[in-house]
Amino acid sequence: MTPGFEETEVDAISLTPGTHEHRDPSPSEGRNTSRSRWFDLGVYGETVGLYSACIVAALVLSAILVEATGGSASEVFGALLDGSVRGPGRIGVSIGVAIPLLLVALGTIVSTQAGLVNIGQEGQVFLGAAFAAYVGVELSGPGPLVLIVLMVAGAVGGGLWAAIAAVLRYRRNVPEVLTTLLLVTIGTQLVGYGLKNQWLLLAPSEGRSNRQQISQQLDPDTRIPRVTWFGNEFPTSVFLALGIVGLLGFVLTSTVWGFRLRMLGFNPRTARRAGVAAPRYGGGALIVSGAFAGLAGGLMLAGGDFGNYTLVPGFPSSIGWTGLLVALVARQRVSAAVLVAVVFACLRTGSGFLASTGVERRVTDVVQGLLVLALLIPPALLFVRQRRRELAASGDRT
Amino acid sequence: MIGDFLGALLDVATSEAAYINAFTFAVFLAFGASGEWVAERSGTLNISVEAMFLASAFAAVIGFDRSGGNQVVALFCGIAASLVVALVQAQMSHRLVANQFVVGLTLNILVLGLASFLASELEFSSKKSKSTSIPLLSDIPLVGRALFDRAWLFYLIYAVVPICWWLVYRTRWGLELRAAGENPQSADVSGIDVNRRRRQGIYVLGVTAGIGGAYLVLGAVGQFEDSIVGGRGFIALIAVIFGGWTLRGTIAGCILFGVVLSFRLSLPALGYELNGDLLASLPFVVTIVAMSVFATRVRAPSALAQPFIRGLK
Numbered sequence: 240m241t242p243g244f245e246e247t248e249v250d251a252i253s254l255t256p257g258t259h260e261h262r263d264p265s266p267s268e269g270r271n272t273s274r275s276r277w278f279d280l281g282v283y284g285e286t287v288g289l290y291s292a293c294i295v296a297a298l299v300l301s302a303i304l305v306e307a308t309g310g311s312a313s314e315v316f317g318a319l320l321d322g323s324v325r326g327p328g329r330i331g332v333s334i335g336v337a338i339p340l341l342l343v344a345l346g347t348i349v350s351t352q353a354g355l356v357n358i359g360q361e362g363q364v365f366l367g368a369a370f371a372a373y374v375g376v377e378l379s380g381p382g383p384l385v386l387i388v389l390m391v392a393g394a395v396g397g398g399l400w401a402a403i404a405a406v407l408r409y410r411r412n413v414p415e416v417l418t419t420l421l422l423v424t425i426g427t428q429l430v431g432y433g434l435k436n437q438w439l440l441l442a443p444s445e446g447r448s449n450r451q452q453i454s455q456q457l458d459p460d461t462r463i464p465r466v467t468w469f470g471n472e473f474p475t476s477v478f479l480a481l482g483i484v485g486l487l488g489f490v491l492t493s494t495v496w497g498f499r500l501r502m503l504g505f506n507p508r509t510a511r512r513a514g515v516a517a518p519r520y521g522g523g524a525l526i527v528s529g530a531f532a533g534l535a536g537g538l539m540l541a542g543g544d545f546g547n548y549t550l551v552p553g554f555p556s557s558i559g560w561t562g563l564l565v566a567l568v569a570r571q572r573v574s575a576a577v578l579v580a581v582v583f584a585c586l587r588t589g590s591g592f593l594a595s596t597g598v599e600r601r602v603t604d605v606v607q608g609l610l611v612l613a614l615l616i617p618p619a620l621l622f623v624r625q626r627r628r629e630l631a632a633s634g635d636r637t
Numbered sequence: 638m639i640g641d642f643l644g645a646l647l648d649v650a651t652s653e654a655a656y657i658n659a660f661t662f663a664v665f666l667a668f669g670a671s672g673e674w675v676a677e678r679s680g681t682l683n684i685s686v687e688a689m690f691l692a693s694a695f696a697a698v699i700g701f702d703r704s705g706g707n708q709v710v711a712l713f714c715g716i717a718a719s720l721v722v723a724l725v726q727a728q729m730s731h732r733l734v735a736n737q738f739v740v741g742l743t744l745n746i747l748v749l750g751l752a753s754f755l756a757s758e759l760e761f762s763s764k765k766s767k768s769t770s771i772p773l774l775s776d777i778p779l780v781g782r783a784l785f786d787r788a789w790l791f792y793l794i795y796a797v798v799p800i801c802w803w804l805v806y807r808t809r810w811g812l813e814l815r816a817a818g819e820n821p822q823s824a825d826v827s828g829i830d831v832n833r834r835r836r837q838g839i840y841v842l843g844v845t846a847g848i849g850g851a852y853l854v855l856g857a858v859g860q861f862e863d864s865i866v867g868g869r870g871f872i873a874l875i876a877v878i879f880g881g882w883t884l885r886g887t888i889a890g891c892i893l894f895g896v897v898l899s900f901r902l903s904l905p906a907l908g909y910e911l912n913g914d915l916l917a918s919l920p921f922v923v924t925i926v927a928m929s930v931f932a933t934r935v936r937a938p939s940a941l942a943q944p945f946i947r948g949l950k
Binding site for chain 2: 304308411420422424425427432560563602609611615620622623626
């Protein structure tokens with residue numbers, strides 16, 4: 240094997256999806272290699288400019304779409320603000336939605352750090368919620384204890400669902416991208432089956448209409464307590480979520496486990512040479528990411544902002560997909576994930592107020608999709624540009 | 638129990654309507670899957686098939702309505718819309734090298750939102766196109782009507798599949814495309830523009846998925862609703878994986894999944910009760926099991942889902 244060939248092979252491996260992600264060019268590097276007058280503003284200026292241009296483009300496109308179909312863009316914007324922030328008590332609602340989004344995103348960050356692509360959060364959220372619902376209804380005991388067991392059960396449910404993908408990945412070499420995706424549908428149908436059978440999740444026949452698929456409502460003392468601050472009511476699980484943010488930030492940056500995870504993500508071959516067992520760390524990361532999604536499902540069930548403390552078909556309502564987008568837009572940074580989760584939660588809660596403007600609420604899906612696409616462009620573009628500059632610089636030298 | 642099941646299976650196997658249903662689904666899937674196969678051979682695991690189907694179905698309905706019922710116009714509208722989705726996917730994942738799954742997933746959400754938003758804002762009507770029967774062939778017992786007494790869009794599958802095969806296996810372009818999917822670095826040093834071939838692979842998918850979406854709405858369902866695709870784009874994707882990245886296997890996968898999907902319609906029509914939830918997840922379970930069992934025997938394109946960035950060290 241020639242040395243050159245060895246090199247390309249390492250490239251191919253280090254480019255596993257998710258890990259090849261173009262890191263932001265560091266400012267000093269950018270300055271050293273930039274030759275054009277354009278870039279003398281500095282890479283920060285370039286980055287900020289690109290991001291703003293892309294976001295503005297996405298918003299303008301959305302506005303054109305609304306105007307073209309006979310709506311008023313300013314009214315829609317106003318309604319979105321009213322529904323998410325300005326209206327009385329709406330901040331609390333937005334916080335309630337942001338909690339599961341954030342947790343799903345945090346889980347996604349863990350698996351992405353290890354170079355794995357988990358895109359099955361929607362199913363993991365649903366399974367977590369189903370486990371939590373089963374435990375919450377069947378277990379009898381003091382309320383707070385049941386609540387804790389319920390949340391653990393949620394995490395276990397999501398973790399187990401991701402564990403299937405992890406086992407297949409490391410035992411049978413089946414790509415986790417595919418299995419996690421396929422498990423979404425299987426999980427949805429499985430919980431749907433549970434919601435049709437009384438020995439699993441379906442509520443006893445009194446108190447529900449005949450063919451309704453709904454689980455029994457959680458007892459009031461097994462619900463997550465809600466607090467009211469400045470007229471905004473939200474579940475206290477927000478503190479749990481913020482605690483996890485701090486903890487995860489610390490674990491990923493400052494512990495051996497986090498270091499090994501990142502090593503595995505950057506270059507699996509180096510990691511193996513350094514003694515990182517890929518099945519243990521990669522599989523572990525996948526399970527942890529599923530557990531986060533499952534916990535999000537449990538908190539959604541017990542938090543009260545979704546489904547009124549009951550489980551129904553379609554319960555995750557795209558929280559899993561959106562949470563995944565949050566993680567991707569935040570580009571694996573825990574602190575950025577908090578901000579993005581809040582923005583996406585606001586879009587979602589704001590859409591509830593769109594009815595008054597006569598514009599269909601699905602327009603927020605369009606806005607969100609355009610925003611995500613817009614936010615994907617700048618890092619990719621910066622990366623490509625920096626590559627070109629580097630190539631040009633090395634070309635000059637030789 | 639087993640006897641009942643076999644009896645039901647026999648009933649289905651001898652019912653002409655069951656074949657018609659099965660091939661309706663199978664052909665719809667095959668339109669997407671044959672293009673997806675081309676894209677995957679070039680190294681893209683493209684999950685925006687769902688979005689392409691939906692965009693095409695919606696555009697086809699609008700085109701059909703606005704042109705006063707012209708189905709050819711509808712077909713071309715569908716292909717154009719699907720190609721727009723393909724264009725975004727291709728440019729973002731193989732020019733800007735953004736993560737292809739992220740782009741695909743976002744496109745799925747975006748197109749679903751866009752289609753359901755526009756469907757609620759615009760007014761349109763459509764109707765199912767009449768079937769054209771091919772003499773003699775349509776008289777074959779059981780499968781004759783299922784294969785040869787169909788809307789004209791159905792017959793395009795008899796062209797799409799061989800063309801995809803010919804493109805990939807019998808042209809220089811196809812050889813380069815496969816090289817891009819197997820070993821992009823080597824392909825690059827032999828002068829092939831890897832990312833360009835990959836983009837073109839996605840455009841082929843855009844065309845076939847466009848035909849598929851138009852067939853779905855005009856040839857199979859007859860009217861548009863935003864749940865018309867309902868995750869079947871993913872089934873087209875997994876048919877390729879199920880088929881082990883061969884065209885023959887892919888089509889076999891489409892037929893198998895078409896049969897499974899049609900059970901939902903066929904079994905109750907013949908008077909059998911069934912559990913819809915478990916049946917609906919059957920294609921997915923079958924694929925996971927098949928992947929786990931054959932994972933060591935089947936070989937995916939080596940560079941599948943890996944972005945190519947020239948000269949990256």
